[in-house]
Amino acid sequence: xxxxxxxxxAGAIPTLLIIIxxxxxxxxxxxxxxxxxxxxxxxEIVANLQSAYGLDQPIWTQYGRYLGSLLHGDFGPSFKYKDxxxxxxxxxxxxxxxxxxxxxxxxxxxIGIPLGIYxxxxxxxxxxxxxxxxxVIGIAVPSFVVLPFLGxxxxxxxxxxxxxGWEPDSLRYLVLPVIALALPPLAYxxxxxxxxxxxxxxxxxxxxxxxxxxxxxxxxxxxxLRPALLPVAGYLVPAVAAIMTGSLVxxxxxxxxxxxxxxxxxxxxxxxxxxxxxVIIYSTLLIGxxxxxxxxxxxxxxxxxxx
Amino acid sequence: MSGFWQDATERLRANPTAxxxxxxxxxxxxxxxxxxxxxxxxxxxxxxxxxxxxPGLQHAxxxxxxxxGRDLFVRTLAGTRVSLAIGxxxxxxxLVVGISYGAIAGYVGGRTDHLMMRLIEILSGLPLIFFVxxxxxxxxRGPALLFFTIGAIGWLTMARIVRGQTLSxxxxxxxxxxxxxxxxxxxxxxxxxxxxxIGPVIVYATLTVPQIILFESFLSFLxxxxxxxxxxxxxxxxxxxxxxxxAPWILLVPGGVLAALLLCLNIFGDGLRxxxxxxxx
Amino acid sequence: xxxxxxxxxDNLSVNFAGxxxxxxxxxxVSLRVAGAxxxxxVGESGSGKTQLFMAAMGxxxxxxxxxGSVRFEGQELLGASAPVLNRFRGSRxxxxxxxxxxxxxxxxRIGAQLAEVLLHHRDATRTAAWSAARDMLxxxxxxxxxxxxxxxxxxxxxxxxxxxxxxxxxxxxxALVIADEPTTALDVTVQVQILDLLRSLRSEFGMALILVxxxxxxxxxxxxxxxxxxxxxxVEASPAAELWRAPQHHYSAExxxxxxxxxxxxxxxxxxxxxxAPRPEEVAAGCAFAPRCAAATEKCRxxxxxxxxxxxxxxxCHYPVSP
Numbered sequence: 001x002x003x004x005x006x007x008x009x010a011g012a013i014p015t016l017l018i019i020i021x022x023x024x025x026x027x028x029x030x031x032x033x034x035x036x037x038x039x040x041x042x043x044e045i046v047a048n049l050q051s052a053y054g055l056d057q058p059i060w061t062q063y064g065r066y067l068g069s070l071l072h073g074d075f076g077p078s079f080k081y082k083d084x085x086x087x088x089x090x091x092x093x094x095x096x097x098x099x100x101x102x103x104x105x106x107x108x109x110x111i112g113i114p115l116g117i118y119x120x121x122x123x124x125x126x127x128x129x130x131x132x133x134x135x136v137i138g139i140a141v142p143s144f145v146v147l148p149f150l151g152x153x154x155x156x157x158x159x160x161x162x163x164x165g166w167e168p169d170s171l172r173y174l175v176l177p178v179i180a181l182a183l184p185p186l187a188y189x190x191x192x193x194x195x196x197x198x199x200x201x202x203x204x205x206x207x208x209x210x211x212x213x214x215x216x217x218x219x220x221x222x223x224x225l226r227p228a229l230l231p232v233a234g235y236l237v238p239a240v241a242a243i244m245t246g247s248l249v250x251x252x253x254x255x256x257x258x259x260x261x262x263x264x265x266x267x268x269x270x271x272x273x274x275x276x277x278x279v280i281i282y283s284t285l286l287i288g289x290x291x292x293x294x295x296x297x298x299x300x301x302x303x304x305x306x307x
Numbered sequence: 308m309s310g311f312w313q314d315a316t317e318r319l320r321a322n323p324t325a326x327x328x329x330x331x332x333x334x335x336x337x338x339x340x341x342x343x344x345x346x347x348x349x350x351x352x353x354x355x356x357x358x359x360x361x362p363g364l365q366h367a368x369x370x371x372x373x374x375x376g377r378d379l380f381v382r383t384l385a386g387t388r389v390s391l392a393i394g395x396x397x398x399x400x401x402l403v404v405g406i407s408y409g410a411i412a413g414y415v416g417g418r419t420d421h422l423m424m425r426l427i428e429i430l431s432g433l434p435l436i437f438f439v440x441x442x443x444x445x446x447x448r449g450p451a452l453l454f455f456t457i458g459a460i461g462w463l464t465m466a467r468i469v470r471g472q473t474l475s476x477x478x479x480x481x482x483x484x485x486x487x488x489x490x491x492x493x494x495x496x497x498x499x500x501x502x503x504x505i506g507p508v509i510v511y512a513t514l515t516v517p518q519i520i521l522f523e524s525f526l527s528f529l530x531x532x533x534x535x536x537x538x539x540x541x542x543x544x545x546x547x548x549x550x551x552x553x554a555p556w557i558l559l560v561p562g563g564v565l566a567a568l569l570l571c572l573n574i575f576g577d578g579l580r581x582x583x584x585x586x587x588x
Numbered sequence: 589x590x591x592x593x594x595x596x597x598d599n600l601s602v603n604f605a606g607x608x609x610x611x612x613x614x615x616x617v618s619l620r621v622a623g624a625x626x627x628x629x630v631g632e633s634g635s636g637k638t639q640l641f642m643a644a645m646g647x648x649x650x651x652x653x654x655x656g657s658v659r660f661e662g663q664e665l666l667g668a669s670a671p672v673l674n675r676f677r678g679s680r681x682x683x684x685x686x687x688x689x690x691x692x693x694x695x696x697r698i699g700a701q702l703a704e705v706l707l708h709h710r711d712a713t714r715t716a717a718w719s720a721a722r723d724m725l726x727x728x729x730x731x732x733x734x735x736x737x738x739x740x741x742x743x744x745x746x747x748x749x750x751x752x753x754x755x756x757x758x759x760x761x762x763a764l765v766i767a768d769e770p771t772t773a774l775d776v777t778v779q780v781q782i783l784d785l786l787r788s789l790r791s792e793f794g795m796a797l798i799l800v801x802x803x804x805x806x807x808x809x810x811x812x813x814x815x816x817x818x819x820x821x822x823v824e825a826s827p828a829a830e831l832w833r834a835p836q837h838h839y840s841a842e843x844x845x846x847x848x849x850x851x852x853x854x855x856x857x858x859x860x861x862x863x864x865a866p867r868p869e870e871v872a873a874g875c876a877f878a879p880r881c882a883a884a885t886e887k888c889r890x891x892x893x894x895x896x897x898x899x900x901x902x903x904x905c906h907y908p909v910s911p
Contacts, residue, residue, distance in 0.1 A: 026441060133324070136577070140569040142521050144528050145562045148548045152555055163551070204690035207647055211685075212705050212756065213678030216670065222704070223693045241434040248436065249528060253548055264529055267443040279437060286434075302695055302740045 008294050012287045019283045023276055024066060028059055066276075075277035086277040089262055094281065096166070097251065097258035101243050103178050108185040108239065113232065115186075116193025117220065123198060131190065138187025144249040147180035151253075164255040177254040181246045185239040189232055197228040226300045233296045240289045244282055315506075318582040325578025332571035335564065339387040348378035362556050371556045373546060383561050386538040387568070393457060393539075394520040398512055400458040401519075405465025406508070412466070413473025424470070431463050435522065443531055453532050457523055461515035468507045476503060506583040514576035517569045524565060540565040592662045594764050594796045595621040595644070595681075600656035600666070602639045602648065604868075611869045613639040615820040616656070618895075621764065626790060626797045628811030628828070630804055630843065632865045636820040637800050641766050645683055646673045661763060679709040682757035686769040688749035692741035698725075698752055699737030705759045724755040727792070729785060747778035751785065758789065764796040771806055783809045804847045808832070816840045819866055819876035822895060825902045836903040838881045875906070883907050 069076060075086035115135075119128045154176060155163035166173050200206065201224055209219045251260040259278060266274035319325060348354075348368060354376040362371035362379070370379035412423040439456045446452055520540075526532030527541025540561050547558025597619045603610035614636040621627055631637040643654040646665060658666040660681055665673060677683075685691040693701055702721035706712040712720070718737065725733035728751040741749060750770060757765050767786065771779035787810050790797055801807050807814060807828075814831050816824040816839065824837040835841040842861045863880040866872075875893050878884040888906055895904040 023441070136573055137570060140517060140573040141566045142525060142569070144525065144548070145544060145566050148544070148551055148558050149562060152551055152558070156552055156555070204685065204687060205693040208685060208691045208753075208756075209693070210647055211645055211677055211683045212708075213674040213676065214704065214708055215674060218704075218708070222696070226695050238431075245434050245436045245525075249525065252529070263440055264531070267440040268530070275440065279440075282434075282437070300695065303742050 004298065005291070005295060008291050012291060016280075016283060016287055020067075020070075020276075020280055021063070023279050024063055025059070028062070028272070070280075075280070076273035086273050089274065090259060090277060090281060093257055093259035093262065096256055097247055097260060100174060100177060100181065100247055100250070100256065100258060101240070103174065104182040104243050104247075105185065105236075105240060107178060107182040108189055108243075109232075111182075112186040112189030113193050113229070115190040117197060117225075119190065119194040120197040120201070121216075121220070128194075132194065135187040135190045138183040139191075141183075143180040143184065143246045144253060146183060147176060147250055147253050150176045150180060164253065166254075166256050173254070173256070177250045177256060181243055181250050184246070185235075185242055189235065189239070192231050192235060193228065196231050197224060200224045200228040203227075230297070230300050233293055233300060236293050236296075237286060237289050241286060244285070315582045319578055322578045322581065325575050325582075328571040328574035328578065332568060332575065335387065335568055335571070336391060339384045339391060342384045343381050346378065346381050348381050351377065353377060361554070362560075370560050371554070373557050374550060374554075379557065379560050382538050383540075383543060383564055386540045386543045386561060387564055389537070389539040390520045390523060390541070390565070390568075393454075393523050394516040397454070397457045397519045397523075398461060398515045401461035401465060401515060402508070402512055404458070405462035406469050406504075408462065409466035409469025409471075410473050413470040416474070420470070420474075424467075427463050427466060435460060436525075439526060439531060453523070453526065456526070457519055460519055460522055461511075464511055464515070465508065468511060469504060472504050472507070510576060510580045510583060513572065513579055517572035517576070520565075520572075521569060540568075591623070593620050593622045593659075594624075594661060595619075595798075596657075596659040597640075597644065598657040598659075600640065600643060600654060600658060602636070602643050602652055602654045604649075605651040605653075606869065608869075610653075612820055612871070613652070613868050614643065614654075617817075617820075617822055619815060619822065619825075621796050621798065624790070624794050624796045626810055626812045627799070628807030628814045629798060629800045629817060630802065630807050630814060631817035632802055634819070634865050634868060635817040636868075637817050638768055640817075641683070641768060641798065641800065645677060645681070645766070646670075647683075678705050679760035680762050681764050682760075682762045682766070684750075684753045684757050684765065684767040684770050687773045688746060688753050689741065689773070691753060692749060694741055696740075697737065698739055698741065698744070702737075702752070702756055702759065705756060709760050720759065721755070724759055725752070727758075728752075728755045728789070730755075746774050747781065750774060750778075750782055754782075754785065754789070758793060758795075761793065762795055764798065766798045766800070768800045769802070770799070772801070772803070779806065780809075786810055804843055816843070819871050820868065821876065821904065822902075823877065823904045825895070825897075827900060830901065834909075836897075836901070836908040837877075837905050838883055838909060839877050841909050875904075883909075 066076065075090065115131055119131045122128045151163040154161045161175050162173050163176070164173075197220075201220075203224075206219060206224055209223045214223075247258065248260040248264060250256070251258040252264075259281070262274055263278040263282075265271070266278060343349075346369065354368070354372060358372060358374065358376045360368060360372050362369060368378045368380065370383065372379055373382070408423065412420045435456065438459065439452075442452050442456065523532055523539065524541030524544065527539045528545045530545075532539065532541060543561035544558060544565065547555075547561060550557045597617060599616045599618055600614055601612065601616050602614035603612050605611075617636070617640055619627075629637045629640075639648070639652070642648050643652075644658045644660075644665060646668070648654060654666055656666065657664060660676060663672070663676065665676065692698075699718050699721055702724065703712075703714065703717035706717040706720055707714070710717075722733045722737055725736055730736050730748060730751055736744070736748070736752070741752075744752065750773075754767075754770075770786070771782050774782065783806060786797065786799070790810075797810065799807055799810050811828050814824075814826055814828050815822050816831075816837060818839050824831070824835065824840045826836070831840065832844065835844055846861055861880065866876060866879070872889075874889040874891055875881070875884070878888040881888065885907070891906070893904045893906050895902045897903055
């Protein structure tokens with residue numbers, strides 16, 4: 001088991017390296033530079049700026065220096081946010097985004113899976129159709145429509161929750177954003193669980209469990225649930241990716257000081273180091289999630305270990 | 308073969324939600340095209356006398372106006388047209404790309420197939436938004452960028468399905484054909500592959516349209532897609548989000564239309580999938 | 589003095605919901621298992637032999653309905669609620685299925701799957717349950733019971749998995765075990781081992797056994813009495829020895845002819861039974877076997893033969909084979 005984990009880890013590192021390298025060279029290869037946006041500066045000043053930021057060095061030197069500083073946890077200075085290094089920006093914003101994302105995925109799983117099980121056990125009855133209809137809404141309607149709508153109802157009309165803003169250590173500001181963010185993956189997970197469970201319940205080994213005289217809750221929880229969750233496990237990485245994407249918009253609408261805005265702003269401002277830093281963070285998260293899912297697979301289906 | 312389509316149509320008709328969804332979305336589409344004729348207002352004209360006025364059928368502006376005094380009814384319909392157009396065109400593009408890619412992979416098989424599928428795996432894993440960000444950093448904003456990235460959705464699933472079907476058909480028909488006639492394999496493939504493909508392709512095309520519309524709205528919302536003063540549902544919603552407290556209808560109208568459109572497309576797509584009995588992967 | 593039969597099935601019919609009406613899989617079958625008999629039920633696929641016992645155990649698929657009566661030790665099982673059924677299933681009445689690979693839960697250890705039967709039915713402690721499981725594995729002749737307990741189904745061979753299934757069925761000392769094609773998915777050499785195991789376990793535990801198979805040779809090793817099924821009905825019921833000696837139904841006679849025997853003379857061609865069994869929805873009026881029967885007459889095609897005979901031997905045929 002441990003060996004399996006380290007094997008996967010060893011495989012993940014080259015992937016990350018490739019992503020970093022590809023991003024780095026792609027960005028440097030782009031026409032234009034980080035200083036183009038501002039009022040046209042006289043060339044000497046541009047040259048000075050370039051040299052100050054090390055942009056006039058040969059590209060391989062830049063690459064090497066970048067990797068080196070990465071190992072020290074230094075993402076380099078931000079080209080646009082003059083007084084901050086990327087590391088500082090990340091340190092400020094990452095905890096917020098992380099909190100938002102983690103709560104969202106947990107919510108999606110903790111509500112989505114039971115909902116799916118409930119619908120499967122009430123197959124073709126009213127409860128099944130009702131919950132799946134609600135699920136379609138979750139899947140179809142985007143978070144940037146849901147969140148303002150929620151804010152309108154719960155914030156402006158009912159005054160129960162704040163519409164936007166942020167206070168550290170205060171969960172009230174996270175409630176609506178988390179709901180808007182979690183809704184699509186939640187709906188997806190619910191539908192997936194339902195479909196998968198229905199199929200698993202038709203398996204031969206469930207028939208054996210029935211023949212053993214086991215009560216339904218025992219059959220579902222002990223025998224059917226783990227195989228039924230296999231597709232959900234496979235969906236976890238796309239779910240996290242979807243939540244990451246959604247957080248860009250949700251943070252912006254709800255005024256949350258996370259790192260999402262840096263990605264978009266960095267792109268629009270051509271802030272190389274910032275975007276690079278963001279890509280590294282997000283990629284690491286996704287790859288890490290992938291590793292976790294691999295481990296999860298082994299627990300869900302012992303046959304995987306053999307491969 | 309016609310019996311299959313008859314069965315499917317019956318099943319679809321027996322599904323009231325799907326039918327309702329189809330009707331509603333057809334209505335919205337129709338309205339987006341002919342609606343502006345009913346209103347004397349235009350999508351760009353600024354009416355300074357009626358800035359941010361609330362909706363009402365007796366008013367000059369039925370759905371109200373936005374912060375700049377533009378008529379919301381016409382503007383929303385214009386935005387709907389843009390979003391729908393992008394959705395349909397991009398779906399067509401991903402259909403063409405996806406079917407070709409999948410058919411080649413499935414037909415050629417072997418290492419080529421393996422490589423092609425690996426590429427799809429990698430591309431599926433990466434959030435599309437990152438590509439968009441990349442390209443924006445490199446090339447700046449622009450309509451070409453928009454079309455490229457939007458066309459990048461949807462073809463992945465299509466390719467996978469087509470490849471799967473092609474593979475299974477190839478294995479089946481090959482053996483039969485080898486025994487039977489030997490000649491005419493391409494004809495056999497055309498005669499058998501296409502009919503088997505139509506079902507899944509229609510379903511996934513229907514489900515791809517809302518995905519694309521959603522992504523385009525998402526991008527436009529962030530400022531990476533359609534730009535002001537051109538209207539798309541995304542930009543309208545972005546503008547509306549800012550005015551939520553004072554003038555909620557600026558958000559509710561385009562938001563409602565987008566939600567309804569996406570919902571109907573998804574429900575109809577699901578209904579289609581059930582009627583044609585297409586399995587998930 | 590009549591004791592309650594272990595299993596009494598009366599006029600059981602099973603129908604599946606079809607597009608154009610119900611499809612009958614089992615038609616008015618009655619059977620009786622007294623005491624600790626060993627009964628073999630033989631028939632081709634589609635004869636209804638599996639669905640018959642699925643109905644008895646309450647394991648029918650969602651689109652199937654059953655009518656009639658199934659009484660186990662006096663208790664009516666057909667249509668009984670889940671709690672009632674679960675009192676009997678797995679403890680007094682158990683079943684062994686055809687494919688042991690798919691019939692065992694892939695992510696649970698063998699020990700867990702065995703122990704849970706005792707945990708539920710006997711309210712045993714974990715230690716006691718696992719210990720009893722280990723003992724049972726030994727009794728089904730598994731070489732290293734302690735090690736086997738810790739393994740997963742995919743780590744065992746087909747024969748071992750079937751022994752585990754049998755062990756699972758015997759844990760609560762049932763009155764009746766139904767084995768549905770227990771050897772079909774196994775190698776021929778392993779088949780013999782499993783059948784011998786079943787026979788010796790029967791003498792050890794003293795339970796009644798119903799063995800369902802399409803293969804006469806399989807049933808021959810174990811059964812005292814044989815029921816032959818065709819197209820959803822019982823066409824002949826007879827003590828085993830008498831069936832081999834003198835089958836009365838033409839279908840049974842053909843089956844016997846087709847069963848290859850290694851001890852008999854070498855044949856140039858293996859005898860086969862012409863034609864195919866009718867699909868459940870295709871069965872016409874009259875005797876279902878008539879289209880394939882050499883002795884069939886107009887009467888056979890028109891009139892359905894009833895199951896008639898003595899207390900020990902019955903046959904459903906207008907013109908049974910004369911001895």
